[in-house]
Ligand SMILES: Nc1ncnc2c1ncn2[C@@H]1O[C@H](COP(=O)(O)OP(=O)(O)O)[C@@H](O)[C@H]1O
């Protein structure tokens with residue numbers, strides 16, 4: 225799997241939220257996307273996942289253009305994501321929220337599931353067991369039956385990660401996965417991200433916790449005012465004067 229962005233721009237009226245971004249993300253890589261608030265990070269993820277279309281440039285997955293495809297097609301090609309503003313079904317259980325994420329991989333058509341024919345019912349049960357295993361993986365085995373709204377913020381974020389992983393993505397895209405988490409929770413998300421990469425999946429991650437980014441990422445791309453101002457290993461990024469000036473030096 226290679227995700228490749230080339231000269232990608234997106235304007236909102238006069239604002240160039242993303243301006244001529246070029247970078248690649250490869251299998252097994254944890255790729256950090258950092259930059260100050262308003263730098264264009266979320267917009268870039270929205271372009272990759274198809275919620276927005278670029279005004280310029282191309283986005284390719286394994287050499288195939290995906291920047292004109294709708295989100296569900298891009299998801300079916302193996303890109304799944306979480307959101308900066310959590311998007312769970314508040315009244316559904318954690319497990320049911322994760323089951324929703326598996327639909328991409330399931331075979332029984334909707335009408336068969338509706339009629340609960342035996343094959344569909346078996347699949348339903350398998351989906352539920354897989355969802356519970358996925359929740360256990362993010363440390364929420366005991367919380368699987370609870371409604372999403374009754375979970376803490378950090379737990380809701382972990383349900384989102386479990387949901388994104390449920391479709392066995394080739395590229396997992398995370399928008400500030402540790403926001404609102406305590407240090408212990410954040411560290412466990414860090415470990416999970418490394419595990420996911422070890423399975424050969426790629427991870428593209430927006431993260432504000434600089435220490436976590438430095439520990440976790442193989443490569444980092446830095447955005448400022450929509451532009452890529454630096455890219456490299458954590459060591460290279462940490463020494464880059466433009467990055468220090470724009471981001472690392474401002475106390476965040
Ligand atoms: N839907 C939108 N309409 C208009 N402006 C937007 C929209 N989404 C983002 N922007 C603007 O684009 C810029 C980048 O925003 P965003 O991608 O959310 O940054 P980040 O995630 O790095 O904080 C900001 O100036 C923001 O106000």
Ligand SMILES: [Mg+2]
Pocket residue numbers: 265266267308
């Ligand atoms: Mg954002």
